[in-house]
Structure formats: C-alpha cells, structure tokens
Amino acid sequence: MDLWVVIPAYNEERSIGATLRRLAGQTDLGFTLAVVDNGSTDRTAGIVREFAAGHPELDVRLVNEPEKGTGAAADTGVRHAIAAGATHIARTDADCLPDPGWVAALRRAFEAGVDMVSGPLRPRTDEFELKLWERRLLPAVVELAAFFGRLRPGNADPLALGPYLMMPGCNVAITAALYEDAGGFPRTRIEDVHEDRALVNSVRRLTRSYAVRRDMVVYGSVRRLRAYGLVGTLAWYADHRYRPEVVDIR
Template identity: 45%
Template sequence: MTQLWVIVPAHQEAERIDATLQALARQRDLDFTLIVVDNASTDTTGARARDFARGAPFPVHVLDEDERGVGCAVDTGFRYAISRGATLLARTDADCLPEEGWTAAARAEFARGAEMVCGRIVARADEHGPLGRAGFRVLVAIATAFGRIRPGHWRRNNGFRVPYRMHAGNNMGIRSELYATVGGMPRRPAPTDRQFLNRVRRHTAAISYARDMVVANSTRRLRAYGLIATARWYLEQGSGHHLEDPR
C-alpha cells in the first residue's frame, strides 16, 4: 500500500501559510498526510498550522525544527514521514500555492514508474502584476539554461544518469526508498535543492517532469531585490548588497 505524505517547511510564514494550507485542502486527491515543519519561527507560523490541523480533511503533523535552514526542515520532515510508513513523499513551501490537481499529478507519475517527479512552477498572481510574472518566467528560463551549460551538471565525467533539468524544491516528489538511498536532503549549505537533485541523478534515470503538477511561487524576492539581483541569487552569485533573504 502506498502512503503519500506532503512536507511543507515553514519559517516566519504567518502571513502566507494559511493560503498554502487551504490550497492543499482543495486538492482533488486528499489521500495524504501533511507535515508542517516550523523552522525556528518566532511568529505564529506553528500556531496557524496547528489551528488548521483541527479541521483539516487529512491528518496533519506539526514539527518544530530549531536548526535554521530549509534543508534542515525538509530533511527532518521527510525522515519523520518515512519513519511512520510513508512510501511516497512530496514537498511544497509555505509561501506557495499548489494547484488543485497537484497531489493527483504526483501520484500519477509515481504510478507510471517515476522514482522522482518535478513539477512546473509559475508566479503567484496575487503578489505581482503581469510584468512581475513575466520577470519570473525570465528568471526560470535563465536558471534552466544556466543549469544545462554548467560543467558541474554535465553527464560526462560526473556520473549522472540523466541530463540536467530545472528542479524546484518547492514542487517535487520522491519515493522514500530513493530518498534514503541518496542520503536525503543536504542540511547544509545552500542551495540544497540542486545538490539533492544531483545526488538523485547519480542513482536513477527515472526522473520525470509533470507539466500538470503545478505550484504558484511567491515573487517576494523579485520585488525585494529586483530582476538583476534576483538572477544573481538564483545563479549562486550571492545577493549583492542584500543581506537578508525576504523568503
């Protein structure tokens, strides 16, 4: 029997997590267990998740992870789910809005034999206008192109079994057995998502991309940094004079 668990890491997301939780409650496939990992928040993030849990249409576990960092929160949540029988894992973030078919699309890809599935990301319509959403599409295209040409991501001499594909950590799924095999999500340092994808690429070629597995991303960083500085961030060139990540 397959058991799908959804993990949502959250740090200081009191203003946005309600919308994420409601988006999960609107899924067409509600046969999953949710874990919210409160990652050292000092606001009411954890309390809001616990309030939601009392009336949620699926089981909800709220964990506290005091070690700051998204990799720490994700790894803690994934390992907790696996220890309780999860066979399929999916992740989004506490400032994202999964579309109503998100869990169904992930489950369908696993049923077709995927070991890991990556979905499509778009910009949240409630945070930016058309120009901002267009800027977000440009950033995704830049990050995708950069990833493909970067020597460290080439199959040749790196042991990768599949070509590089843009992977958003806030829209992905993986089988529990594979997660354990590759050693889990790196807890340090950032960017953990790219390091994790490359671990998986060395172990399996069964990585699929599902266009109907859609998550709307926050564009806060674009608003706070601007297009150029945000591109620098995604290309691992640092944040320039910006010292604190708005996410």
C-alpha cells in the same frame, strides 16, 4: 502508496494559511501533511494547529526543527514521514500555492514509474497586484535558470546517468527509497547551498527515473524577485553570486 506532503516553514504567518487552504482543496486528498516549524518566532505554529483543528478530514502533523535552514527543515520533515511509513513524499513551501490538481498529478507520475518528479513554477497573483510583464517574468526567470543549469559546470557530472533537470524544492516529489539512497536534502541553509539542486545531482548518479511533468504546477511567491530585482534574483540562483543582507524576505 503512502503519500506525505512536507512543508518547511520559518516565520510564515502571513503566507502559510493560504498554502494550507490550497492543500485542503486538492482534488486528491489521499496524503498526510507535515509542516516543519523551523524555529519560527511568529504565529506560524499556531496557525498550523488552528488549521488542523478546523480540518479534521486532513491528517496534519506539526514537526519541530530548531536548526535553521531550508535543507535541515525539509530533511527533517521527509525523514519524519519515512519513519512514519511514507513510501512517497512531496514537498512544497510555505509561501506557495499548489495547483488544485497538484497531488493528483504527482501521483500519476509515480504510478507511471517515475521515482522523482517536478513541474512548472508560475507566479502567484494574490500577493501583489502584478502587471502583465511581471506575470511573465517569473516563468522566464525559471526557464532561464533551468537553461543555464544544464550548462553550469557544477552540474556537468561525468558520473551522472541522466541530464540535469531543474527541480525547485517548492515543487518536487520523490520515493522514500530513492531519497534515502541519494542521502536526502543536505542539512544546510538556503544561503549556503541550494538543497534542491544538490538532491537532484545526487539522484542523477543513481537513476534515470526522474522527470518534469507539465501538469504538476505550483504557484510561487514573487517576493524575492521584488526584493532582489531581476539581475539579483538570477545571480542569487546562480550559485549565490548575489548575497543580500536579508535573505528571509517576509
């Protein structure tokens, strides 16, 4: 298994260092790391270069994608990995902290025969001083979004071979073969299309070999929840029924 981890990043100088350090602390370091700089105007690329120089034990690549968009950046990173020989690719985001056993968990899923896998998204506690109810809010929002995702007419595809499962782009892994067969992440901006949902629905037409594993945990930023509020965040993830003036919360 030639495993790569892809991170799309746009102006993430405040967050990406913690993400990189968490990946350097994985119990399983058998992967190549590709960070896709999506036209950042801050020190994102410089921080990645400094991290790579200070962690020679990791194979870190910096890829450029000037076309703005999480879908475009993620697709560029995955296809770069596949062209370099990757057989399996995982993705997280530059404001997220994978659990120390994240890589090991997704590897176990692949070795068990799954072709696409995701896991729980839990709130980071290092960005803000979260109250107890806030710590419970992000998991509740994710669970609610997953529930309504199964009911959403747009996910009720008569050609699908299996049920809709919510697989957030910050916590997903897929085989290279399935990624290419499914057409990959649409090369779009997050404000236009939720690229992770689009990929899941493409995969559902091809196979039943996808799953959610409880041990594959990523801790996600709560900055969007703080900026949009609960109702706005739910509406944002429900086909962009809420569209804020500022999408890229930094």
